[in-house]
Amino acid sequence: MRVVELFAGAGGMSLGLSQAGMHVAMAFEFQEAMLRVYRKNLQSPIRRFGGRNHAHQYDLTQYPDLIPTIASLSPDMLVGGPPCQDFSPAGNRIEGANAKLTPYYAQIICIVRPEWFVLENVPGAGKAKAYAAAKKLLEHAGYGLSENVLTCSFYGVPQRRKRLFLIGRLGEQNNFLNSSIAQKASKKEMSIRDAFGDRFGENMYFHARARDRKSVRPTTGPAPTIRSGSGRSGKKHPGDFYDPEMTELALFQGFPPTWDWSGETADNVSKMIANAVPVTVARAVGEVILDRHFGRSIPAISDGFNKWLSDKGYGDPSIRNVRSRINAGRRLLLGRTYSDPTHEIGALETVLDTIDLNVKAKSDIRISMRLLREFIASTIPEPLVSSSASREIAEMRVRIRQQKVLYPNHRREEAEPYDDYPDLETA
Numbered sequence: 221m222r223v224v225e226l227f228a229g230a231g232g233m234s235l236g237l238s239q240a241g242m243h244v245a246m247a248f249e250f251q252e253a254m255l256r257v258y259r260k261n262l263q264s265p266i267r268r269f270g271g272r273n274h275a276h277q278y279d280l281t282q283y284p285d286l287i288p289t290i291a292s293l294s295p296d297m298l299v300g301g302p303p304c305q306d307f308s309p310a311g312n313r314i315e316g317a318n319a320k321l322t323p324y325y326a327q328i329i330c331i332v333r334p335e336w337f338v339l340e341n342v343p344g345a346g347k348a349k350a351y352a353a354a355k356k357l358l359e360h361a362g363y364g365l366s367e368n369v370l371t372c373s374f375y376g377v378p379q380r381r382k383r384l385f386l387i388g389r390l391g392e393q394n395n396f397l398n399s400s401i402a403q404k405a406s407k408k409e410m411s412i413r414d415a416f417g418d419r420f421g422e423n424m425y426f427h428a429r430a431r432d433r434k435s436v437r438p439t440t441g442p443a444p445t446i447r448s449g450s451g452r453s454g455k456k457h458p459g460d461f462y463d464p465e466m467t468e469l470a471l472f473q474g475f476p477p478t479w480d481w482s483g484e485t486a487d488n489v490s491k492m493i494a495n496a497v498p499v500t501v502a503r504a505v506g507e508v509i510l511d512r513h514f515g516r517s518i519p520a521i522s523d524g525f526n527k528w529l530s531d532k533g534y535g536d537p538s539i540r541n542v543r544s545r546i547n548a549g550r551r552l553l554l555g556r557t558y559s560d561p562t563h564e565i566g567a568l569e570t571v572l573d574t575i576d577l578n579v580k581a582k583s584d585i586r587i588s589m590r591l592l593r594e595f596i597a598s599t600i601p602e603p604l605v606s607s608s609a610s611r612e613i614a615e616m617r618v619r620i621r622q623q624k625v626l627y628p629n630h631r632r633e634e635a636e637p638y639d640d641y642p643d644l645e646t647a
Contacts, residue, residue: 221336221513224248224290226280226300226325230492231258232473233299233340236502238262241510245293248278248286253488260480283324290332297336297509300325301497319350326354329388330361336509339386340497343369346384355386364392364559368401373409373442376500378416379472380409381445383497385505389512393557393596399520400508412439416471423461426450436461446472448490466490474499515554521546521592528595545588552585561593 221242225234228247238244244262249255258275278286290298302321322345329337337358345351346367358365365388372381387397412420420439427449428435437443444450446469467481470493481489511517521543529539550557552571558564568589572582 221296221510222293223297223299224293224295224334226298226328227302227321228254228258228275229301230254230496231262232475232496232499233301233502234258234262236474236497236499236504237299237506239499239503240506242297242506245274245295246290247275248280249275250277250279252277253484254492257481257484257492280321280324283328287328287331290328295332295334296513297338298329298332298334299338299340301340319348322348322350323354323357326357329363330357333361333390335390336513337363337388338505338509339388341384341386343382343384358388359394362390362559363388364390364396364557365394366397366401367395368398370401370405370501370505371409372498372501374405375498375504376406376410377442377472377474377498378410378412378414379443379446379498381498383501387505387509391556391559391563393559396519396557397508397512400512400517401505403520404504404508409442411441412437412443412472420462420464421460425461425463443472446494448487448494450494466493469493470496474501474503512555515551518547518550518555519557522595522599524599525592525595528598529591541584542588542591545585546592549585549589564589564593 223237223242223244225237225244225247228234228249229251231247234244234247247258247262249258255275255277262275280286302325303318322339322341325339339354341351346369355365365386367384367386369382369384372379372383385401387401389396412424416439423436423438424443425436426444426446428444429447429449433444448466450464450466450469466486466489470479470481471477473493473496475493475496481492484492508517525543526539529542534542549568552575553564553567556564556567558567568586572585577585
């Protein structure tokens with residue numbers, strides 16, 4: 221899978237995606253210090269990266285000039301984490317110039333139209349107007365969206381950092397990847413000791429921003445979110461805790477010990493490490509995307525489907541059979557959850573024509589997939605209304621939206637202008 225990354229930072233996302241098996245063809249970053257670190261660590265001879273000059277400095281507020289270059293690479297996926305200071309608890313949480321880069325990034329996606337995209341940010345971005353505007357653009361462009369806030373300690377990182385991942389794919393239903401993202405999580409958090417053994421002793425010091433928060437943490441649990449002020453001396457203190465320096469905390473972000481931060485100021489290094497996408501989280505997300513891209517995974521069936529079938533009179537054995545046939549249908553469709561049912565029907569019929577199944581088995585798969593569509597249509601929420609008249613109108617609108625989900629291209633046949641006139645030959 222060919223990837224172009226924007227807002228590449230010091231290379232955490234690129235490294236993780238390359239470890240997952242993706243090919244990062246080109247990367248763009250505006251900050252010179254970040255670009256220097258990226259180039260030192262992520263150039264050839266690393267196998268999965270582009271040529272020696274695949275990382276470039278660019279001001280993405282001037283994104284229209286960049287679009288032809290990106291489009292010429294025909295990327296399968298665009299990846300980016302627009303600057304998050306305007307959304308972060310560590311910033312002032314006022315939407316300013318940085319926040320505008322999020323809808324700019326969405327516009328690049330909508331014009332280039334890769335099959336996939338990833339937008340990564342802090343969880344607070346999910347409440348921002350700029351983020352809402354970006355999502356609206358992407359939905360209108362035909363992308364199905366999966367939005368998840370990941371706790372990184374469940375994805376191979378020994379810190380309780382949370383990051384928002386918005387993943388999109390053309391032609392999918394919303395939430396198409398949520399179950400696979402959830403299944404990728406480990407059952408227990410990764411602790412500092414899990415990751416590093418006895419290297420840091422029993423306790424570690426992570427400088428807390430607020431007085432009411434603990435700075436000394438046991439290594440039997442994960443670290444708090446790594447921030448630019450988290451690291452200090454790199455020494456063992458008399459109070460029986462280890463005070464890490466910032467480059468040691470880069471290990472908590474998944475960077476390898478050989479990562480070269482040399483030549484940069486301590487302030488720049490601390491900011492680069494604190495702002496990085498954890499490498500192992502990026503790898504996990506990349507693996508989930510690749511599994512779906514190549515049809516190695518299918519989405520879980522929606523919650524509530526069993527009860528919906530039961531309310532329709534299906535017994536437990538029939539419900540199990542329906543679910544089994546839906547999973548068979550989804551495997552035939554390589555995990556796709558088409559937003560347009562006619563596309564799903566067409567794709568399913570094409571596959572069914574090529575496989576050796578009896579007529580009844582094919583019919584059972586069709587019927588089961590149809591039942592799932594009906595269930596999805598039934599989950600469209602009814603809007604709140606204030607009067608019986610407006611309720612009737614709202615109910616009618618819900619029925620219309622449900623019909624659009626089931627029959628998006630259906631047009632009601634209208635009578636011809638002279639249909640009610642008698643036949644002239646028999647009059």
